[in-house]
Structures are given as C-alpha cells and as structure tokens.
Amino acid sequence: MRLPAQFEHSMRELLREEAEAFLATYASPRTSGLRINALKLSRAAYEERFGAAGDRIPWTAGGLYTAEEDRPGKHLHYYLGLYYIQEPSAMLPAELLGVLPGHRVLDLCAAPGGKSTQLAGKLAGRGVLVTNDNASERTKALAKNVERAGAANAIVMNEEPERLAEAFGAFFDRVLVDAPCSGEGMFRKDEEMVREWERHPDTVQRYAAMQRGILREAAKLVAPGGKLLYSTCTFSPEENEGSVALFLAEHPDFSVEKVEAPPEWGFGPGRPDWLTPEGTAGLEGERLASLAGTVRVWPHRSRGEGHYAALLVREGGAADAGAAVADKSGAQDAAETREAEAAGRDWSFPPLASVDGPADRRASVSASMRTPAAAKEKPRPGRAPQGGHGRGRDSGGKGRPAAGQTDAQKREMLMAFARDMLPDWRPSGRLIVRGDMLYLQPDGLPPIERLHPVRPGWLLGSASKHRFEPSQALAMGLRMTDAARSLRLSSDEDEALKYMKGESLHPDPSRITDAEGNPASGRGWALVCIDDCPAGWGRWDGALLKNELLPGWRWV
Numbered sequence: 001m002r003l004p005a006q007f008e009h010s011m012r013e014l015l016r017e018e019a020e021a022f023l024a025t026y027a028s029p030r031t032s033g034l035r036i037n038a039l040k041l042s043r044a045a046y047e048e049r050f051g052a053a054g055d056r057i058p059w060t061a062g063g064l065y066t067a068e069e070d071r072p073g074k075h076l077h078y079y080l081g082l083y084y085i086q087e088p089s090a091m092l093p094a095e096l097l098g099v100l101p102g103h104r105v106l107d108l109c110a111a112p113g114g115k116s117t118q119l120a121g122k123l124a125g126r127g128v129l130v131t132n133d134n135a136s137e138r139t140k141a142l143a144k145n146v147e148r149a150g151a152a153n154a155i156v157m158n159e160e161p162e163r164l165a166e167a168f169g170a171f172f173d174r175v176l177v178d179a180p181c182s183g184e185g186m187f188r189k190d191e192e193m194v195r196e197w198e199r200h201p202d203t204v205q206r207y208a209a210m211q212r213g214i215l216r217e218a219a220k221l222v223a224p225g226g227k228l229l230y231s232t233c234t235f236s237p238e239e240n241e242g243s244v245a246l247f248l249a250e251h252p253d254f255s256v257e258k259v260e261a262p263p264e265w266g267f268g269p270g271r272p273d274w275l276t277p278e279g280t281a282g283l284e285g286e287r288l289a290s291l292a293g294t295v296r297v298w299p300h301r302s303r304g305e306g307h308y309a310a311l312l313v314r315e316g317g318a319a320d321a322g323a324a325v326a327d328k329s330g331a332q333d334a335a336e337t338r339e340a341e342a343a344g345r346d347w348s349f350p351p352l353a354s355v356d357g358p359a360d361r362r363a364s365v366s367a368s369m370r371t372p373a374a375a376k377e378k379p380r381p382g383r384a385p386q387g388g389h390g391r392g393r394d395s396g397g398k399g400r401p402a403a404g405q406t407d408a409q410k411r412e413m414l415m416a417f418a419r420d421m422l423p424d425w426r427p428s429g430r431l432i433v434r435g436d437m438l439y440l441q442p443d444g445l446p447p448i449e450r451l452h453p454v455r456p457g458w459l460l461g462s463a464s465k466h467r468f469e470p471s472q473a474l475a476m477g478l479r480m481t482d483a484a485r486s487l488r489l490s491s492d493e494d495e496a497l498k499y500m501k502g503e504s505l506h507p508d509p510s511r512i513t514d515a516e517g518n519p520a521s522g523r524g525w526a527l528v529c530i531d532d533c534p535a536g537w538g539r540w541d542g543a544l545l546k547n548e549l550l551p552g553w554r555w556v
C-alpha cells in the first residue's frame with residue numbers, strides 16, 4: 001500500500017526504532033472480527049450451538065477474529081442480529097467504558113452503530129441507551145443496526161451535541177465519544193481514507209478542531225461520578241493526547257482513569273511526550289503525565305488496527321449511582337409486573353404520552369398497570385415522525401396520521417395485538433404515538449420532543465386503518481417464547497433462506513406452534529424464528545404463511 005509521504009515521515013519521527021515494524025504492517029492483511037450479540041446469545045452459548053467461529057479477541061466479551069474468506073455478512077446469523085461485524089480494536093472503547101445494566105448511556109457519535117450495539121449488550125435491556133449521530137443519512141444505518149441487535153431500551157437521535165446538552169444536561173452515567181477523525185488507523189481497512197488524507201493537507205487539524213468542540217459539549221452531559229470514553233481510530237497526537245489535554249485543561253473536574261491492560265494484549269501507553277508545548281494546552285505536571293494512562297492500539301504490537309482511547313472520570317456523585325438506582329427500579333418493575341399478572345387481564349400499556357402534550361401526562365408503565373387508562377384519552381393531532389418507519393420500513397411510512405384513528409384507538413389496536421400474539425410480554429417504558437407509529441420509550445428521560453429523534457423509543461409497529469402492524473424492530477427485540485404463534489425453522493432448512501429472501505411458505509400446520517412449542521390455534525400474525533431467534537413476521541391463514549419481511553430486511 002502506498003502511504004502519503006507526509007504521514008510516513010511523521011510516523012517515522014514518532015516511532016523511531018519501531019517505525020519499520022509499524023510500516024511493515026501495511027504489507028499484510030487487515031484484521032477483521034465479529035462480536036456476538038450479548039442481547040441474544042453469550043459467546044459460550046453461540047459456540048456450543050454453532051461451533052467455534054474463530055480465535056477470541058482478548059479484550060472483548062464475545063469478540064472473535066474472522067478471516068477474509070469467512071464472509072460472516074453472508075450468513076443468516078448476521079441477518080438475525082446474532083453478531084455484529086466489527087474491526088477488533090473498535091471493540092475496545094465500549095469495553096473500557098464500564099457500562100452496567102441500568103446505566104444511562106449516551107453514544108454521541110454513533111453511526112453506523114458498532115459501539116452502540118455493544119453498549120446495548122452491556123445494558124442487557126436495563127437503563128437507557130441514547131444513540132446519536134449528527135449526519136442524518138448515517139442515522140438510517142444506525143437505527144437499523146440498533147433494531148437488528150434487538151435493543152429495546154434505545155432511542156436514536158439525529159442531533160448536534162449542543163442541543164443534546166441543552167435538553168439532557170448532566171444526565172448520563174456513561175458517555176462515549178467515538179470521534180470523527182483523520183482515520184489513519186484505518187488505512188489498511190479503507191484505502192479511500194488514505195486518498196482523503198492526501199487530498200486535504202489540513203485533515204488532522206480540521207478533525208482536531210471538531211473533536212474539541214464535541215468534547216466540550218460531551219462534558220456537559222456526564223453526571224457527577226460518571227465516565228466519558230473518548231476514542232479515535234487515528235495515530236496523530238493532536239487528535240488523541242492533544243484533544244484530551246485541552247479537555248482536561250478546560251475541565252478541572254475530570255481526570256484520566258488509567259487503562260489497565262495485560263501486557264500480552266500489546267497496547268501502548270498514551271504519549272504526552274509527543275505533544276508540542278502549544279499542544280499541551282497549558283496542562284502540566286501530574287495532569288499532563290496522566291495522559292500516559294490513556295491507551296494506544298498499534299497494528300505491529302496488537303492483533304488489531306490503530307486506535308486510541310482515553311477514559312475520563314468526572315468527580316462527585318456516587319460511582320455507579322445510576323446503575324444502583326436502576327437496579328432498584330428494575331426490582332420494582334418486576335414486583336409490579338407480578339402484581340399486574342396476578343390481577344389477570346387488567347395489565348395494560350401505559351397511558352399515551354403525546355409528543356406534543358404536557359409533561360404531566362407522561363406516566364410510567366408501573367403507574368398504568370395499576371390504572372389502565374387509555375379510554376379517557378382525547379384525540380390528538382398526529383405528528384409526522386422523524387424518519388418514520390411504517391412497519392419499520394426503511395424509507396416508507398411518512399408518519400401520516402391514520403384517518404379517523406385517535407391515539408387511544410391506536411393504543412387499543414396495539415393492545416389487541418399484544419393480547420393475541422404476546423400474552424405474557426411485559427415491557428416497561430412509556431408509549432409514544434407519532435402519526436401512525438407506536439414506540440415504547442424507556443422511563444425517566446427528560447422531554448425530548450423538541451429534538452430530532454429518528455426513533456423516540458422501540459418502534460413497536462403502526463396502527464393504520466383498522467389494523468396494527470407489528471414492526472421488524474419489535475420482532476428483533478422479542479424472544480421466540482414471547483409469541484403465541486411462531487414458525488420455528490433451522491438455518492439448515494431451505495425454508496429459512498426462502499423466508500429471508502421474502503418468499504411465502506407452506507409449512508405443515510403442526511409447525512405453527514405456541515410459546516411452549518405445542519401446535520398453536522388461530523390464524524393471523526406469526527413470528528418466524530430461525531435457530532430460535534426471531535427473524536420477522538408472517539401472516540398465517542391455516543395453509544399459507546404470507547411473508548411480511550420488509551424488503552430492506554431481506555437476504556441479498
């Protein structure tokens with residue numbers, strides 16, 4: 001690979017005797033990997049069922065090295081969200097952030113969602129993940145990847161960091177800033193980055209300025225005692241230690257938490273000594289030296305592409321207070337769910353939270369379970385969702401209000417669907433209606449109506465005319481055993497691939513089963529599952545299973 005002369009010169013200056021080993025890596029293939037989706041399966045369970053998929057990536061739970069010829073993107077399991085294809089070093093930042101179930105987590109520069117799906121796995125369905133990117137085109141892939149992973153507690157935003165900081169304040173226990181950067185660490189992966197670097201001599205400076213602006217806003221979003229992980233996939237000291245030095249100089253309430261890694265992983269320390277005197281932003285002494293506690297991943301030392309990560313902790317507050325609080329509320333939810341179950345069919349979704357309505361109309365599931373309520377709701381004007389998805393369609397469903405349907409009626413349609421199809425399903429959150437679309441939003445968020453959510457919650461489906469249509473996102477976030485009617489296929493069967501290609505199926509009626517795997521009664525929606533994982537919806541008429549998989553989710 002031909003490297004930009006200026007890049008090669010700078011790397012020789014920095015690395016000196018190590019430079020040859022570093023430059024030699026450009027003659028060997030890049031590393032690649034996949035990460036098993038903890039929301040669906042553990043690595044042990046994956047390997048037990050499907051065999052070992054590759055060498056383990058030591059720094060990441062569920063991470064496996066792959067070879068070019070493996071083509072993991074061409075396997076049904078990829079479509080089912082059982083794993084995400086991700087460069088091995090790119091798995092490090094989310095791992096270092098120390099996310100616990102119940103945390104409030106923000107992924108500020110998130111598209112296309114590699115680290116968001118990893119963070120969602122760490123949350124294990126508890127707490128909230130706000131995943132954001134300011135490039136609206138890129139948020140489509142972000143939303144789809146988050147949905148494919150089955151993250152039911154995520155909201156997807158298309159916002160500028162300033163506006164998030166205004167709306168949320170210091171709300172988050174964990175913030176990830178996987179910053180836009182000059183991408184020097186990805187030259188082996190993407191030669192276009194090499195050309196881009198060459199075309200713009202000021203690339204490094206331009207990105208450094210961007211990163212510093214983003215970090216300033218990110219600081220406002222971290223709760224006292226919370227943590228911020230800053231990462232790039234580049235080598236330049238200006239974009240790495242330099243951006244963190246300025247951050248520390250401007251934010252005395254943050255400090256570096258040293259990254260501890262076993263020597264065999266090969267990580268290098270941060271290099272404050274590579275900063276110019278101006279590059280230190282006036283940082284001195286111990287604070288400057290603490291930058292050595294940040295981490296550099298080098299392709300000649302580790303089995304991964306170039307990366308940088310800095311873990312920054314904000315002082316004050318009780319460490320992990322968010323997780324503790326959320327754990328408590330999780331226990332409370334479980335207790336209240338049991339109470340509601342005991343009350344039989346009175347269990348209900350929360351009252352509607354109108355996107356335009358006053359804040360005091362918002363209510364939690366737990367409150368609604370005590371007082372099922374929808375019938376009293378007044379009709380509201382529908383409002384087009386941002387990037388709305390009819391049944392999770394990639395570009396359709398412009399969020400037109402269903403003619404004549406009130407929000408309360410739409411909620412009732414969802415309830416009727418859930419009673420028929422998902423009798424034991426007990427999600428938590430608050431129900432949001434936007435146009436035809438119904439979403440379940442994690443509890444406890446501040447008002448976000450003035451922002452641009454691409455998904456203000458888990459997209460459950462759309463209620464138009466007289467029927468509720470469940471979304472692909474709903475299917476992907478369910479378990480096979482949630483469904484009162486399912487068709488269970490194995491990835492070895494031709495039928496599985498036919499379904500994923502969009503074909504309708506003619507299964508023997510005995511294969512349409514209930515949650516326990518016994519023959520199911522009734523007709524209507526059925527959850528199609530492959531290797532016990534939901535793949536999408538079909539409509540069963542007693543002889544034919546009509547394929548309801550949307551084109552954007554099909555096998556290609």
Ligand SMILES: C[S@@+](CC[C@H](N)C(=O)[O-])C[C@H]1O[C@@H](n2cnc3c(N)ncnc32)[C@H](O)[C@@H]1O
Binds near residue numbers: 090113132134
């Ligand atoms: C390195 S990529 C993120 C990769 C992503 N974290 C992942 O793991 O898939 C950086 C992202 O930052 C976004 N971005 C650039 N400037 C931004 C800003 N001011 N606010 C939020 N996102 C920004 C870009 O659109 C890009 O998607």
